Amino acid sequence: xxxxxxxxxxxxxxxxxxxxxxxxxxxxxxxxIAFLYTDGCTILKYSSTKRDGYNELSLIxxxxxxxxIKNVDSKILSPGNLMIEVKGIINSEEKYIYKNQTGVFIRxxxxxxx
Numbered sequence: 001x002x003x004x005x006x007x008x009x010x011x012x013x014x015x016x017x018x019x020x021x022x023x024x025x026x027x028x029x030x031x032x033i034a035f036l037y038t039d040g041c042t043i044l045k046y047s048s049t050k051r052d053g054y055n056e057l058s059l060i061x062x063x064x065x066x067x068x069i070k071n072v073d074s075k076i077l078s079p080g081n082l083m084i085e086v087k088g089i090i091n092s093e094e095k096y097i098y099k100n101q102t103g104v105f106i107r108x109x110x111x112x113x114x
Contacts, residue, residue, distance in 0.1 A: 003082075004109040006075040011036070011102055013057070013065040013086055025062040029088040029095070032057060032065055038080035038106055044073050079108045 003009050013034060015026050026032060032048040034057060046067045047054040055073075057065045069077075082104040088096035 002105050002107055004107045006071050006109050008071050009069040009074050011067050015063040027062055029090055031089040033087045035085045037083055039078045042076050077106050079106050081105055
């Protein structure tokens, strides 16, 4: 999917249980954190709990979180593949780490929404 700088970009984080883990879904984590970026220079931060400097992740089912990259944030992302890194936290320890492409490619836009 292609999106342009300056557009709102919604994303969903699915919990992928391969049946080898004791944890079956997101509900067992005290916090879920996601980092989204294209080139690593600008990193957008999201959290399932209230945290200074982080945008909100909303639990929409036991296996899914939803987040939204606001247009003011997407316009500062460099063009390229949108990457995501997800961390599930239990007792201050990272128990689940997922890093992958989102399937979204950010295109340069010279006309950016304000």
